[in-house]
Amino acid sequence: MKQLLAALSSESLKLKRTLALWMVFIAPFIVILLQFFILYDRAKFFAGRDVWGVLMYGVTSIWAIFMLPLFITLETALLSGLEHSGQSWKHLFAQPVPRWSVYAAKLLTVMGMILVSTVVLVLGEMGAGKLLSVLRPELRFHESPNLTMMARMAIMVYLASWILLAFHTWVSMRWKSFALAAGVGVAGTFFAVFASGARIGKFYPWLFPVNAVSTSPERMKLAILLGIIGGAIIAVAGCWNVVRRDVE
Amino acid sequence: MNHTVLETVGLTRSFGGLVAVNDINLKVEAGSVFGFLGPNGAGKTTTIRMLLGLIKPDRGRVMLFGEDLSSHRLSILGRVGALVETPSLYNHLTGFENMEVTRRLLGCSKENIGNALEIVKLTDAAHRLVREYSLGMRQRLGLALALLNRPEILILDEPTNGLDPAGIREMRALIKQLPDQSGITVFLSSHLLSEVEQLASHVGIIHQGKMLFQGSLAELHAQQHERLVLGVDRPSVAAEVLTKQGWRVHQEENSRLAVDAHGQKDAASINALLVREGLEVFYLSQQQPTLEETFFKMTAEPVAGGKP
């Protein structure tokens, strides 16, 4: 445990001045901005509706279907890329710390970063609502939002994405190529479009985040459950695979 | 009082069909500087990666401080500092931050950073981004990283590779002072004999995965064969005459002959023999081959069983 904390503290310092760190704030901000402009632009159309709901569902779906899977791909690839390009694996794995702690620290760091993004997303939704209540009073955003609901949705999406987090951490650590990691992530997200209509859609990992806020309780539960359990299994298997390999 | 710090027993590792390291038995004494010498592709890096547990040997074992690396990896690595090939650095961090990343992992004192940076003379540049470092500075920072945990043995893989002459000199001076100042044992690989001669007290020569020689520099010198180089009017006849008398003769360039011979007595009797046979000897010189030549000769020929 002490070793894991030490490895985490070491990881956190590596984030200084990185694009990966900025992306934690930029990625949710882009999604918020998009939904903000939809509401701002078409205020007449949305006036009189459950505007907080529109904001919340709009933001969450763009985030869960599209932004989050790609964001996870990018963050894991950037973080592992620091080690690949610095040729640091041989240094890290020759230190007197268990190899699994190096792997676990990487995974936990990305998990932490995505969690922060999730919080930023919720805060952003509230901020966007507040701003719209001033700029577009006719939307009636001054009524208070259902904060619990907002936070719950974001957290469920996050939990369901664990499987992608674990998978991409493994891919990015196992293979040096940024293009490979990015390709896998983009392909996964792209095929989600087709899988969403199909019956296997509920077993397709790249759909788990969006399924986690599905109106069908069965789909929702399955996505979160498989997201967490699948994530744990892939995390352990990935770690096992990487720590036993020859270090380049 | 000298005890063995590092020892390998029958260390062997292949990649596909290629035996990169073939039955290597190293023995490194405490307080020595061991030069691990071999041409490109000899198996130096592969051996070093096994010494650090980065890759597993197919056969054989690595013993450090009297313990087996495969069963005591972490406690052993805590006493080892290493720099393998190019230094592992984060360009977007400063020199100091690079040290701090590893320090946090090790949990050692912050003082160690200052000390290590001082040894490699990077104190002034510590707060500049590594991206702006010269190759020599990067290499020295890599050395500082290896020194961070105050190791008892330092394992360096071609520490001067790619540096300019000034950088090479600086790096060598740094390495040379380590055993005396901090009592660190140094194991370093190189493809340059001159480097090993300058730095090392002991040498191991590896070629195509096999160990060709291991011992002190003095022992390597003692292995040299003195030769007598001759200029004769009819070299082929002279060679025949000498061979008949039991001398080992080699053809040299510009039709000179070289004979394995020791001392003035041999020289005199060879000269007398040739003159008696009616040959004209116009050049005669006793030569001590340089280590460079010996090393070059050793590693110029393929080793039996080295490659499939």
Ligand SMILES: Nc1ncnc2c1ncn2[C@@H]1O[C@H](COP(=O)(O)OP(=O)(O)OP(=O)(O)O)[C@@H](O)[C@H]1O
């Ligand atoms: N991961 C690998 N896969 C396949 N072959 C390898 C691998 N690593 C090393 N080799 C081969 O093993 C042999 C020894 O390589 P090694 O890197 O140990 O040599 P070296 O003595 O360090 O050479 P250099 O002076 O060029 O660094 C070479 O023929 C090399 O091609």
Ligand SMILES: [Mg+2]
């Ligand atoms: Mg090498």
